[in-house]
Amino acid sequence: MSNYRAQRALWYPTDRAAIRRIRAGERVPMKQRGLRRVAPGEILPDGVPRESLGWMLIKGWIEEVADEQVRV
């Protein structure tokens, strides 16, 4: 699986039930989303919603990094 580095600060929901509800078009209050932040330069953790990766890559919000760079 590819690794990605944040090019800017990102906030993403971690609550699985909340993510399902958001995907279904529901409004989910901030407190139920379990928001987490990724700082610029950090490697994205596994919890970042997969569907966000494609568009964030295209828009330059994240970049793909090689495994060696992740270990360093």
Added chain:
Amino acid sequence: MSKFGSDQVAFCVLGGYDILSGVLISLTDKEETITEESHTLGDAWVEHSPVGVRRAELTIDAFYDDATLGIDECFSTNQSAAIGAARALVYGVEGNTTGVQFVGWQPAQVIDYERVLSRGSLHRVKATLRNGQRTGAPTVIEQGRIIKPLAGVTATGNTTGAAIDFSASNVSGGAAWLAITSLVGFEATGLVVDIMHSADNLTFSTHAGLLSVSASTPNGVVNSWLQRVVSTAPVQRYVAARWVAGTGFGTSAQFMVGFAPK
């Protein structure tokens, strides 16, 4: 189609002064295209042709109120500054909830202010504002949507849970409006407000061009503020507001954030 009434006028903030609360009776926002009579010999009817210039005028009728940050202070405490001063103005026409429309003016130049005292009546005030200034920035009169209603906050937060869906991402940016009407116990740069955006309503980031609208010197001497920040950088489909209560935040802040995409 929806109809709206006077109870849904959510706020009216001029340069940081909330001039709605308990005093505003009517507000008329008028835009006009200047025309010239262009009929000639042989024409049976008068004709009017646009000359390519528009004018906007906003008239306010309200009860007189001498409260701190009240309407009289807004227009007259420092007469030389109030009359002729160009300020930004926002008002809410469809209520004070996320997603509804607001109108923003910049610059709104105060051209007259009247106190009307009549026998057997409550004191009234009237004011007229017009668009633009000779040496000022171009006139902006725009409609946007409220992404954080005018309400108090006591800690850092955001509205990603109720992000506004603008149907599509754009490549031309937009304008963010921040109207602060109260900062309690505030010092220095205690409040920073950002616009957040996302293409899927899941993962958000702050918008670089609309970042860090910081209330560093709220209106000079009073704890209120109004600012419009523009960016031409692309804005993603879902838009929300974020605020950070930093060092010197105090106990509470009351503000509204709106966004108008371009």
